[in-house]
Amino acid sequence: xxxxxxxxxxxxxxxxxxxxxxxxxxxxxxxxxxxxxxxxxxxxxxxxxxxxxxxxxxxxxxxxxxxxxxxxxxxxxxxxxxxxxxxxxxxxxxxxxxxxxxxxxxxxxxxxxxxxxxxxxxxxxxxxxxxxxxxxxxxxxxxxxxxxxxxxxxxxxxxxxxxxx
Amino acid sequence: xxxxxxxxxxxxxxxxxxxxxxxxxxxxxxxxxxxxxxxxxxxxxxxxxxxxxxxxxxxxxxxxxxxxxxxxxxxxxxxxxxxxxxxxxxxxxxxxx
Numbered sequence: 001x002x003x004x005x006x007x008x009x010x011x012x013x014x015x016x017x018x019x020x021x022x023x024x025x026x027x028x029x030x031x032x033x034x035x036x037x038x039x040x041x042x043x044x045x046x047x048x049x050x051x052x053x054x055x056x057x058x059x060x061x062x063x064x065x066x067x068x069x070x071x072x073x074x075x076x077x078x079x080x081x082x083x084x085x086x087x088x089x090x091x092x093x094x095x096x097x098x099x100x101x102x103x104x105x106x107x108x109x110x111x112x113x114x115x116x117x118x119x120x121x122x123x124x125x126x127x128x129x130x131x132x133x134x135x136x137x138x139x140x141x142x143x144x145x146x147x148x149x150x151x152x153x154x155x156x157x158x159x160x161x162x163x164x165x
Numbered sequence: 166x167x168x169x170x171x172x173x174x175x176x177x178x179x180x181x182x183x184x185x186x187x188x189x190x191x192x193x194x195x196x197x198x199x200x201x202x203x204x205x206x207x208x209x210x211x212x213x214x215x216x217x218x219x220x221x222x223x224x225x226x227x228x229x230x231x232x233x234x235x236x237x238x239x240x241x242x243x244x245x246x247x248x249x250x251x252x253x254x255x256x257x258x259x260x261x262x
Contacts, residue, residue, distance in 0.1 A: 007166045014173040017218060021177035021184075024211050028184035031191050031207055037199050040191070044203045048210040055177075055214035056232075062221055073229040077213065080236050088206055088243040095251040096199035123196060 006065045013061040020054030023047050037101045038093060045089035052081050100132030174221055181215050202246050209239030 030043025060074045097103075102123065134153060141149040185208060192204035213232045220228035 003166065007170075010170055011166070011173075014170045014177075017177045017221075018173050018180075020214060021180035024214070025180050025184040025187070027207065028187040028211075031188055031204060037197060037203070040200060041203050044207045048207050052210050052214050056217055059217040059221060059229075063226070069226060071226060071229055073233055074217070077229075077233045077236055080233065080240075081210070081213070084236075084240040085210070088240055088247075091244055091247040092199055092202050092206070095247040096197065098251050099197070099199070101197045101199055128197070 009065045010062050013058040013065070016058035016061070017055050020051040020058065023051035023054065027051065036104045037096045038103060041089055041093050041096075045085055049081060049085045053078060056081075097135065098132060100128040100130070100135060102131075171222070174218060178215065178218050178222070181211055181218070185211055185215075198246070198250050202243060202250070205246075206239060206243050209235060209243075213239075 024047075027043050027047035030047070031040050034040045034043055056074050056078050060071060060078075063069045063071050063074075138150060138153040141153060188204050188207050188211070192201050192208070195201045195204060213236050216228050216232040216235065220226065220232075
């Protein structure tokens with residue numbers, strides 16, 4: 001069995017596509033298993049960007065080698081995803097923080113709780129709205145450099161954590 | 166040799182399908198809207214690569230535009246929904262008045 005150069009390079013492209021699919025599977029497992037919205041977004045943004053970059057680079061190399069087609073659209077897609085994926089993640093996370101979704105903090109929880117614990121607490125809309133108001137007050141106190149109020153609200157947020165109950 | 170390459174690429178396509186199903190679980194059970202938007206964004210990113218892999222399997226260049234359009238639509242809808250969650254409105258036209 002003799003191998004051409006083009007066959008070897010297209011095999012490398014196929015392996016890159018396989019690596020990208022495995023990264024996508026890992027990011028999907030992280031999205032399901034992690035504990036709060038922010039950790040889930042951490043799993044979603046970084047590794048899914050990596051998987052798309054690996055796959056589209058593989059597609060680009062494959063078409064370049066086997067059919068000698070320089071596809072500018074694939075390069076444009078890679079550039080676009082590389083630029084816009086962090087922006088989208090930041091916007092979702094800012095919206096989740098300002099609408100008051102639950103945040104896991106290590107110093108507020110018991111020892112031995114893990115990151116990939118399932119979310120099994122029923123939260124109502126009222127809880128989230130109250131937490132959002134507290135966060136807004138905390139931000140205002142922080143921006144005015146009002147340390148007393150800031151530490152007071154930090155204690156309030158500590159009591160708000162559901163794993164302490 | 167080309168048989169092995171096609172087998173690897175089809176295996177990758179199957180793994181993409183499994184990961185879409187796993188992300189759909191989070192889209193169904195996610196407690197807040199932000200979780201669902203995150204899952205939707207991840208599904209969009211996976212679909213872009215699925216279209217790229219399909220263009221290798223069917224041996225055409227014409228599907229590559231579709232992946233660019235899916236990426237743009239996914240980004241725009243994510244930004245729109247997250248602005249809606251944050252303030253209840255998407256466009257702020259009368260901000261200075």
